[in-house]
Every structure is written in structure tokens, then in C-alpha cells.
Amino acid sequence: MTAPARRLVALTIAATVLAGCGYSFRGSLPDHIKTVAVPIFRNRTQVPAVENGITSAVVDAFATNGRLKVVAAGQADSILDGEIVGYSIEPLSFDQRLNTREYRLRVVLNIQFRDIRNNTMLWREEGLSEVSDFRVVGQVSDTLSREEGAVRQAADEIGRKVVTQVVDRF
Numbered sequence: 331m332t333a334p335a336r337r338l339v340a341l342t343i344a345a346t347v348l349a350g351c352g353y354s355f356r357g358s359l360p361d362h363i364k365t366v367a368v369p370i371f372r373n374r375t376q377v378p379a380v381e382n383g384i385t386s387a388v389v390d391a392f393a394t395n396g397r398l399k400v401v402a403a404g405q406a407d408s409i410l411d412g413e414i415v416g417y418s419i420e421p422l423s424f425d426q427r428l429n430t431r432e433y434r435l436r437v438v439l440n441i442q443f444r445d446i447r448n449n450t451m452l453w454r455e456e457g458l459s460e461v462s463d464f465r466v467v468g469q470v471s472d473t474l475s476r477e478e479g480a481v482r483q484a485a486d487e488i489g490r491k492v493v494t495q496v497v498d499r500f
């Protein structure tokens with residue numbers, strides 16, 4: 331058998347196996363769920379307003395994905411509730427004088443995704459964590475600005491993770 335023929339046979343077998351085991355490229359989201367509400371996440375930390383950026387990043391991730399339309403809670407088929415339960419900054423590296431030069435920001439959330447119509451829990455994750463590292467430049471204002479950038483980066487990654495779990499899981 332020639333190499334192209336072997337590849338064709340292998341692809342045919344793979345397609346048959348995948349079709350037979352119920353594998354789907356669609357995910358396992360129930361058919362009736364077309365919309366999602368994403369209320370502002372609860373902030374259980376001492377860091378003011380961190381919930382705004384994280385909630386916004388999750389909403390943006392749903393909009394970018396396009397599979398579920400984000401709507402108000404009264405119009406939604408599903409709801410994604412979240413709470414920020416951890417926010418920490420820990421030093422990573424130091425200079426010769428033992429001044430911190432790099433930090434690691436860690437954000438921890440509890441997330442749940444519910445089917446409003448059937449009143450069922452579809453997915454829940456406690457302790458969803460994301461980290462983002464940032465360097466210290468010099469001025470305190472520069473450090474704060476870099477921390478805000480790290481929060482945005484972590485929030486964007488959280489948004490991608492949440493949408494993947496909700497929409498694309500198998």
C-alpha cells in the first residue's frame with residue numbers, strides 16, 4: 331500500500347472512531363442555551379473595584395467567542411456567577427540591595443454556570459486561579475500602573491478560561 335493510501339485509511343478509521351464515540355466539535359452546551367447573563371462578580375477581597383475589570387474581561391471573552399450572547403438576567407437562558415475570593419501579590423525577584431524587582435499577582439475565583447430555564451447547575455469551579463508577573467521600574471506610581479496591567483492580563487486570561495469551560499468543554 332502506498333503512503334497516500336495508508337494516510338487515507340488512517341484518516342477514515344480516525345473519523346469512524348470519533349463519530350462512533352459521540353465526539354463532537356460543538357461541545358456539550360444544551361441546545362436551548364443561546365444567551366448568558368454575567369452579573370458583576372462579588373468581591374470577597376480587600377482590593378477595591380477588582381471585580382469590575384474581571385467581570386468586564388469575562389463579558390468581552392463571551393462577545394469575542396460569539397457562541398452565547400450576553401444579555402440582562404431577565405432575558406438570559408443561563409447565568410454565570412462569580413466571586414473573587416483571593417488576591418495576592420508576592421515578590422519573585424530582588425536586586426543586590428534586596429529590593430523587590432518583580433512580583434507575581436494571583437487572583438482566585440469561584441465560578442458557577444447555571445441553566446436558568448431548567449434550574450440546573452451546568453458547571454462549577456472553585457479556586458479558579460490565574461497569575462500574572464510584573465516588574466518594578468522605580469516610582470511607586472509606575473509599580474501601581476504595572477500592577478493594574480497585570481490585573482488586566484490576568485482578567486483577560488480568566489475570561490478566556492471561563493468561556494472555554496462554558497462553551498467549548500466536551
